[in-house]
Amino acid sequence: MTKKKLRVGFFSFxxxxxxxxxxxxxxxxxxxxxxxxxxxxxxxxxxxxSKEGFDIAFIEGAIxxxxxxxxxxxxxxKSKFVVALGACAVNGGIPAMRNYMKNKELEKYxxxxxxxxxxxxxxxxxxxxxxxxxxxxxPIIKEEFVNFLTNYMNxxxxxxxxxSVCDQCPKRGKDCYLASKIVCLGAVTHGGxxxxxxxxxxxxxxxxxPLPSGNFPAEVHLFKSWGLSExxxxxxxxxxxxxxLKEQKKCSTLKK
Amino acid sequence: xxxIKLNHITKIExxxxxxxxxxxxxxxxxxxxxxxxxRFFEGILKNKMWNDLPNITSRICGICSPVHAITSVKAIENxxxxxxxxxxxFLRELVLIGGNIQSHVLHLYFLTLPDYTGYGNAxxxxxxxxxxxxxALRIKKVGNAMVNLLGGRDIHPIAVIPGGLSRIxxxxxxDCLLKQLKSIKKDAxxxxxxxxxxxYPEMIHKKLLxxxxxxxxxxxxxxxxxxxxxxxxxxxxxxxxxxxxxxxxTSEFVQIEGKSYMVGALARMYNNFDTLxxxxxxxxxKILKNKDSPYMNNIAQAIEIYEGILRAINILENLQLKQExxxxxxxxxxxxxxATEAPRGILFHKYMFDKSGVCTFANITTPTSxxxxxxxxxxxxxxxxxxxKSEDEIKCEIEKxxxxxxxxxxxxxxFLEMKLEKL
Numbered sequence: 001m002t003k004k005k006l007r008v009g010f011f012s013f014x015x016x017x018x019x020x021x022x023x024x025x026x027x028x029x030x031x032x033x034x035x036x037x038x039x040x041x042x043x044x045x046x047x048x049x050s051k052e053g054f055d056i057a058f059i060e061g062a063i064x065x066x067x068x069x070x071x072x073x074x075x076x077x078k079s080k081f082v083v084a085l086g087a088c089a090v091n092g093g094i095p096a097m098r099n100y101m102k103n104k105e106l107e108k109y110x111x112x113x114x115x116x117x118x119x120x121x122x123x124x125x126x127x128x129x130x131x132x133x134x135x136x137x138x139p140i141i142k143e144e145f146v147n148f149l150t151n152y153m154n155x156x157x158x159x160x161x162x163x164s165v166c167d168q169c170p171k172r173g174k175d176c177y178l179a180s181k182i183v184c185l186g187a188v189t190h191g192g193x194x195x196x197x198x199x200x201x202x203x204x205x206x207x208x209x210p211l212p213s214g215n216f217p218a219e220v221h222l223f224k225s226w227g228l229s230e231x232x233x234x235x236x237x238x239x240x241x242x243x244x245l246k247e248q249k250k251c252s253t254l255k256k
Numbered sequence: 257x258x259x260i261k262l263n264h265i266t267k268i269e270x271x272x273x274x275x276x277x278x279x280x281x282x283x284x285x286x287x288x289x290x291x292x293x294x295r296f297f298e299g300i301l302k303n304k305m306w307n308d309l310p311n312i313t314s315r316i317c318g319i320c321s322p323v324h325a326i327t328s329v330k331a332i333e334n335x336x337x338x339x340x341x342x343x344x345x346f347l348r349e350l351v352l353i354g355g356n357i358q359s360h361v362l363h364l365y366f367l368t369l370p371d372y373t374g375y376g377n378a379x380x381x382x383x384x385x386x387x388x389x390x391x392a393l394r395i396k397k398v399g400n401a402m403v404n405l406l407g408g409r410d411i412h413p414i415a416v417i418p419g420g421l422s423r424i425x426x427x428x429x430x431d432c433l434l435k436q437l438k439s440i441k442k443d444a445x446x447x448x449x450x451x452x453x454x455x456y457p458e459m460i461h462k463k464l465l466x467x468x469x470x471x472x473x474x475x476x477x478x479x480x481x482x483x484x485x486x487x488x489x490x491x492x493x494x495x496x497x498x499x500x501x502x503x504x505x506t507s508e509f510v511q512i513e514g515k516s517y518m519v520g521a522l523a524r525m526y527n528n529f530d531t532l533x534x535x536x537x538x539x540x541x542k543i544l545k546n547k548d549s550p551y552m553n554n555i556a557q558a559i560e561i562y563e564g565i566l567r568a569i570n571i572l573e574n575l576q577l578k579q580e581x582x583x584x585x586x587x588x589x590x591x592x593x594x595a596t597e598a599p600r601g602i603l604f605h606k607y608m609f610d611k612s613g614v615c616t617f618a619n620i621t622t623p624t625s626x627x628x629x630x631x632x633x634x635x636x637x638x639x640x641x642x643x644x645k646s647e648d649e650i651k652c653e654i655e656k657x658x659x660x661x662x663x664x665x666x667x668x669x670x671f672l673e674m675k676l677e678k679l
Contacts, residue, residue, distance in 0.1 A: 016316060016318040017319070018317075018318025018319075021362075024362065027397055029393075030379065030382060030393065038379065044377050045376060045377040046370070097312075101299055138412060139409075139412060196408065196414075200415050202414045235305060
C-alpha cells in the first residue's frame with residue numbers, strides 16, 4: 001500500500017534564510033523532498049499552494065511586524081505540526097538584538113531607513129502560536145533536520161535535546177574555556193550541536209539559545225569576577241536570544 | 257487600465273516588489289519598491305565589541321555568509337593594523353571560493369535553469385534532467401565541503417577570525433579536498449557547456465561594470481575598477497559610491513558619480529580578465545563580446561565555478577600547512593574598511609572603533625543594493641520588447657531578467673512583489 005505523501009511547507013519570516021539554505025545543502029535533499037508533497041517553498045518553487053493546508057510547516061525567521069503575526073497565525077491554523085527552524089524562529093535570533101535599542105535611535109544610525117509602521121518588538125514564533133518542535137541553532141544542523149523528518153515519516157517525533165553544550169563538549173573537564181577566563185556560554189546554552197564550535201577552538205556564543213535549567217546568576221557572577229561589565233555580558237548573551245525577556249527569572253541579574 | 261500583479265517573485269533569495277506602470281503602450285515607470293521588517297544590522301553593531309562583529313554580520317545573509325564573515329574580519333584587521341599570514345590568506349581564499357561555488361551552483365541549477373527548461377522548479381525537472389541535477393548536487397557538495405572543512409560549518413563559518421583562523425586544518429583535509437575538487441572538474445566544464453547552450457533573450461543594456469582589482473581573481477581588495485580605465489582605492493569607496501533611498505522603499509540603492517552600475521560575476525570577468533586561467537580566458541572572451549547583455553552573468557557564474565576549482569586545486573597543491581596561532585589583536589581608536597568580491601559582487605564593511613575596541617559606527621554596502629538601480633533600468637529597457645506578450649509571459653521574462661542579476665534580497669530587504677499597471 002502506498003502511503004499518502006506528507007504535505008509540507010517551508011516559510012520564511014525576518015532572517016537571513018540560512019536555515020532554508022542549510023536544508024538545500026543536505027546531500028540527499030532532492031531524494032528527500034521527492035518523498036514529500038512540497039506544497040510551499042518560496043525559495044525553490046514558482047507555484048506555491050496553501051489551500052489544502054500542511055502536515056508539517058517548517059518556519060524560519062523571527063516575527064517583526066503585525067503583518068507577520070497575521071501570516072504566522074494563518075500558517076498555524078492550516079498546519080498539523082509546526083517546526084520552528086533556527087535561532088530566529090526559536091529565540092528571536094540576531095534580529096531580536098534591535099529590541100535593545102530604541103527605534104528612533106536605530107533609524108538614526110542606519111542612514112534614513114525607517115521602521116515599518118506596524119513594527120513590533122522582535123519575537124520568536126511561540127510568542128504567538130504553539131510550536132510543536134524547536135530545531136535550534138544558527139543555522140540549524142542538517143543531521144537534526146534529516147533525523148527529524150525521517151522519523152516523522154515513520155510516525156515518530158524525536159525528542160529535543162535536553163542538555164547543555166557542555167554535555168557534548170570535548171574540552172569539558174580538560175581544557176574548559178572558563179578555566180582560562182575565556183567567555184564561553186556552553187554551560188547555559190541548549191546543546192545538541194555536538195559542540196562544533198568548541199571543537200574548532202571557538203567558545204560557544206549561544207546560537208542555540210538559553211538553556212532554561214542553566215545557572216545564569218552563577219555564570220554572570222563568574223564573568224563579573226573577571227572584570228566584565230553588565231553591558232559586556234549582555235552583549236555576549238543577547239546575540240541569538242532575547243535573554244532578558246524570555247528568561248527573566250533565570251537571569252534577573254542581567255535585567256538590572 | 258490593466259493591472260498585472262506578481263505577488264511574490266519566487267526563486268530569488270528574499271522578497272521584493274516591483275511596480276510597473278504602462279501608459280498608452282509606453283513604459284512610464286518601473287520601480288523597485290521594497291519594504292521590509294528591517295533588521296537594522298548597522299544599528300545593532302553599534303556598541304558591540306570588535307570580536308563580536310563577524311559572528312553578527314555573517315547572519316546578514318544565509319547564502320553569502322562566508323564572505324560577510326571574511327569581509328567583517330578584514331575591516332577589523334584594517335582598523336587595528338593587523339597583517340595575517342600568507343597561509344591564512346590562502347585558507348580564506350579557499351573559503352571564499354567554496355562560498356562562491358555554493359552560491360553559483362544553487363543559483364544556476366535551482367533558480368535559473370527552470371526558467372529555460374520550462375519547469376516550475378528543480379524538483380519538477382528531476383525526471384527529465386536527472387543527470388544535470390545530480391551534477392549540480394555533486395558540485396554543491398564540494399563547495400560545502402570547502403566551507404565546512406576550512407571554515408567550520410557550511411553556513412555561518414566560525415573558524416575565520418580576526419588575526420587568522422581559529423584552527424589550521426591538517427594535511428588530511430587538504431588531500432580530501434583535492435580529491436573532491438578534481439572529481440568535479442568535468443562537471444564544472446559540463447556546467448559551462450549547459451549554460452552556454454541556453455537560449456537567452458537578446459538585450460543590449462550598456463552599463464558600468466564594477467569590480468575589485470589588484471590581487472588574485474577571487475581575493476582582490478585594494479583597488480576598485482569601474483568601466484574602462486577608471487580606478488580608485490578601495491579605502492576611498494565612500495567618496496565615489498553614494499547610497500540613497502527611493503520613495504516608499506526601505507532598501508538602499510547605490511550610484512557611482514550619479515550612474516547606476518552592475519557588480520557580480522560578469523563585472524569581475526570583465527575587469528579581472530588577466531587573472532583568469534588560460535582555458536577560461538578563451539571562454540570569457542566569448543561572453544564578454546556580449547557583455548551588454550545582463551544574461552551573460554549566468555554564463556560568467558558557470559565559468560567562475562570552473563575557475564574556482566582550478567584556483568583551489570592550485571592553492572591546495574602548493575600549500576604546506578603548518579600550525580600557527582592567529583595574530584594578536586590590540587584594539588585602538590580607528591576606522592577600518594574591508595572589501596571582498598562576494599558571489600554577487602563587491603561587498604563593503606566599514607567600522608569605526610573607540611580605543612577599547614567598541615564599535616561606534618558601521619556601514620555595510622551589499623552587492624544587491626549596488627545592483628538594484630541598474631536592475632531597475634534593465635527592466636525598463638526590457639519591457640517594450642515584451643509588452644505584446646501575455647501577462648504570464650511578461651512575468652516570466654521579467655523574472656528571468658531579475659534572476660540574471662542573482663539578487664539576494666535578504667541582504668538588503670524582505671518581501672518583493674511585482675505589480676504591473678497598464679493605464
